Amino acid sequence: MITIPAAxxxxxxxxxxxxxxxxxxxxxxxxxxxVLRASRNNKTAADYYAAGRSFTGSQNGTAIxxxxxxxxxxxxxxxxxxxxxxDGFMYSIGFLVAWLVALxxxxxxxxxxxxxxxxxxxxxxxxxxxxxxxxAISTLAVCFFYLLAxxxxxxxxxxxxxxxxxxxxxALVIIVVGALMIMYVLIGGMKGTTWVQIIKAILLIAGAAVxxxxxxxxxxxxxxxxxxxxxxAANNPAVLNPGLQYGKTETSKLDFMxxxxxxxxxxxxxxxxxxxxxxxxxxxxxxxxxxxSIWLIGLFYIFTLVxxxxxxxxxxxxxxxxxxxxxxSAAPLLAFHxxxxxxxxxxxxxAFATILAVVAGLTITAAAxxxxxxxxxxxxxxxxxxxxxxxVARRTVVVIGILAIxxxxxxxxxxxxxxxxxxxxxxxxxxxPTIIYSLFWRRFTTxxxxxxxxxxxxxxxxxxxxxxxxxxxxxxxxKGANFAVFPLSNPGIVSIPLAFLLGWLGTVLDKRxxxxxxxxxxxxxxxxxxxxxxxxxx
Amino acid sequence: MGNDARTQDAAASVDFEEVQATQxxxxxxxxxxxxxxxxxxxFLLWYFAYVILAAYxxxxxxxxxxxxxxxxxxxxxxxxxxxxxITGWYVSYSNRRLDPIAAEIRHGIxxxxxxxxxNSALGGGAK
Numbered sequence: 001m002i003t004i005p006a007a008x009x010x011x012x013x014x015x016x017x018x019x020x021x022x023x024x025x026x027x028x029x030x031x032x033x034x035v036l037r038a039s040r041n042n043k044t045a046a047d048y049y050a051a052g053r054s055f056t057g058s059q060n061g062t063a064i065x066x067x068x069x070x071x072x073x074x075x076x077x078x079x080x081x082x083x084x085x086x087d088g089f090m091y092s093i094g095f096l097v098a099w100l101v102a103l104x105x106x107x108x109x110x111x112x113x114x115x116x117x118x119x120x121x122x123x124x125x126x127x128x129x130x131x132x133x134x135x136a137i138s139t140l141a142v143c144f145f146y147l148l149a150x151x152x153x154x155x156x157x158x159x160x161x162x163x164x165x166x167x168x169x170x171a172l173v174i175i176v177v178g179a180l181m182i183m184y185v186l187i188g189g190m191k192g193t194t195w196v197q198i199i200k201a202i203l204l205i206a207g208a209a210v211x212x213x214x215x216x217x218x219x220x221x222x223x224x225x226x227x228x229x230x231x232x233a234a235n236n237p238a239v240l241n242p243g244l245q246y247g248k249t250e251t252s253k254l255d256f257m258x259x260x261x262x263x264x265x266x267x268x269x270x271x272x273x274x275x276x277x278x279x280x281x282x283x284x285x286x287x288x289x290x291x292x293s294i295w296l297i298g299l300f301y302i303f304t305l306v307x308x309x310x311x312x313x314x315x316x317x318x319x320x321x322x323x324x325x326x327x328x329s330a331a332p333l334l335a336f337h338x339x340x341x342x343x344x345x346x347x348x349x350x351a352f353a354t355i356l357a358v359v360a361g362l363t364i365t366a367a368a369x370x371x372x373x374x375x376x377x378x379x380x381x382x383x384x385x386x387x388x389x390x391x392v393a394r395r396t397v398v399v400i401g402i403l404a405i406x407x408x409x410x411x412x413x414x415x416x417x418x419x420x421x422x423x424x425x426x427x428x429x430x431x432x433p434t435i436i437y438s439l440f441w442r443r444f445t446t447x448x449x450x451x452x453x454x455x456x457x458x459x460x461x462x463x464x465x466x467x468x469x470x471x472x473x474x475x476x477x478x479k480g481a482n483f484a485v486f487p488l489s490n491p492g493i494v495s496i497p498l499a500f501l502l503g504w505l506g507t508v509l510d511k512r513x514x515x516x517x518x519x520x521x522x523x524x525x526x527x528x529x530x531x532x533x534x535x536x537x538x
Numbered sequence: 539m540g541n542d543a544r545t546q547d548a549a550a551s552v553d554f555e556e557v558q559a560t561q562x563x564x565x566x567x568x569x570x571x572x573x574x575x576x577x578x579x580x581f582l583l584w585y586f587a588y589v590i591l592a593a594y595x596x597x598x599x600x601x602x603x604x605x606x607x608x609x610x611x612x613x614x615x616x617x618x619x620x621x622x623x624i625t626g627w628y629v630s631y632s633n634r635r636l637d638p639i640a641a642e643i644r645h646g647i648x649x650x651x652x653x654x655x656x657n658s659a660l661g662g663g664a665k
Contacts, residue, residue, distance in 0.1 A: 224605025241600035260589035
């Protein structure tokens with residue numbers, strides 16, 4: 001009943017360009033209308049940054065899934081499983097298990113103690129200026145790495161869909177994506193961005209579900225035969241076993257550990273995920289959002305296992321690697337194989353929407369952090385009125401958009417799941433120790449916080465700069481140079497423990513005592529939600 | 539609207555150190571930590587055991603169990619199962635053991651039971 005083309009003819013993809021662009025234009029038009037409607041009553045800073053705290057747990061949970069299931073998850077993981085077999089599945093597991101850290105240790109406590117940004121929580125009981133500046137800098141750094149990954153994904157996707165393989169053409173597309181994103185965020189603020197995330201999450205999960213069922217149907221709903229198909233296509237039984245990518249040497253095994261650590265500890269420290277908890281009215285709704293997003297995200301990652309091995313079996317790893325867009329093209333190629341131009345068009349439009357929405361979410365987070373933490377609290381010392389703050393945030397959006405476009409052009413061609421893993425490593429090193437310590441360790445001090453944040457951030461970024469990702473191998477960003485003295489491509493295994501250690505050391509060596517009353521206030525607020533629960537109490 | 543995350547009015551004059559020292563609050567903190575800490579350690583250990591096995595026990599993970607499905611894939615899928623299970627467990631624990639006591643303390647604070655002046659304000663019974 002299903003006609004399956006014998007092999008995927010990559011050249012035939014070019015004929016579908018107009019259709020792809022049409023479907024994508026439709027998505028942009030529909031979401032733009034929604035954003036315009038949603039933004040009608042954006043008045044205060046709480047409206048702009050936190051969507052007036054008007055979303056329900058399930059809406060916010062869907063939006064979190066939308067934020068989290070980025071191009072890295074969809075294009076990157078599917079590609080990694082299709083090409084590297086089992087080792088790619090590791091991403092799915094790490095990205096999901098990580099949510100338990102957010103659920104158990106961070107989400108509700110953070111919702112109860114903050115207002116708009118991560119820095120609100122971290123500076124709650126410590127000295128405002130130094131901690132706020134450190135938290136804002138690390139927020140900006142993590143957002144920047146994450147943005148790079150998304151923009152690089154946009155480049156790969158375009159090269160596949162529009163058959164644009166020259167550098168200038170791809171750069172132009174990245175500029176268009178960046179410009180659209182700036183418009184969404186400027187007009188819609190957090191409310192508009194959230195609605196874009198919700199729509200996109202539903203489309204992405206539905207699209208992945210259809211493809212998963214389709215692949216399973218081809219193999220008679222038998223996972224074992226699907227895996228057998230992947231083995232036959234690759235002519236290598238090792239695709240089902242761990243170690244194909246990371247098992248080659250002792251160093252690469254260590255790299256695998258490092259990746260695993262960064263994935264599981266990064267999520268609860270991602271500023272754009274943390275900021276989502278402020279769009280709901282209460283901690284209970286924050287908990288509901290996390291539960292809702294764990295179910296959606298978990299379901300989606302189970303799909304990636306089928307999609308990845310499905311692409312390996314039906315499209316073939318060599319065809320994927322040879323296609324424009326490389327590893328990242330596995331999911332779109334599988335869509336083309338299954339449903340022809342129409343499904344490819346739909347899946348590609350969803351992938352575009354994904355990139356657009358995630359980039360918008362990151363941008364609003366970075367802008368909020370700059371305007372709220374650096375401008376309003378440090379430069380204007382709290383004397384800026386909300387209007388000026390929102391104005392600064394909007395200008396920051398434009399600056400960040402331009403930076404993201406430039407960075408995306410540079411990072412074009414890297415595996416996006418891998419780039420996102422670097423953002424996770426930076427987040428886990430720079431933010432997580434301070435979040436955990438300030439919520440759970442009474443003695444924690446300002447010096448501990450700044451040592452941990454700057455130490456974690458600097459060690460992660462420097463180790464990445466000195467790693468094979470940047471120089472020394474054929475796939476490095478800077479070709480022809482070799483200053484890769486650090487052997488691992490993910491810095492997590494060094495920088496995360498180091499940041500925890502620095503936080504402890506900075507605290508025990510600190511001669512200053514922090515305000516006892518503030519510590520009591522933070523602990524009581526975080527567990528009881530007093531002051532934060534007004535909206536439902538009255 | 540009054541739905542900012544930190545509306546000051548209700549909590550401005552509260553003596554939080556007094557609240558923190560109450561038995562009721564200590565109970566809440568103990569119930570919270572005695573659940574989340576062991577659970578966090580447990581799932582992290584289980585996750586790292588899985589990662590270490592995948593890196594260093596390739597032969598074991600490659601053992602075929604049923605058709606082409608091997609131990610690695612089963613353990614990977616079990617990570618999903620445990621994640622869903624812990625999520626459900628935590629929600630039911632919070633609803634039963636944490637939320638009621640947290641709400642009680644919150645009402646106490648909002649009813650001015652812990653104001654800095656030391657004597658309870660008249661509005662105490664309003665809630």
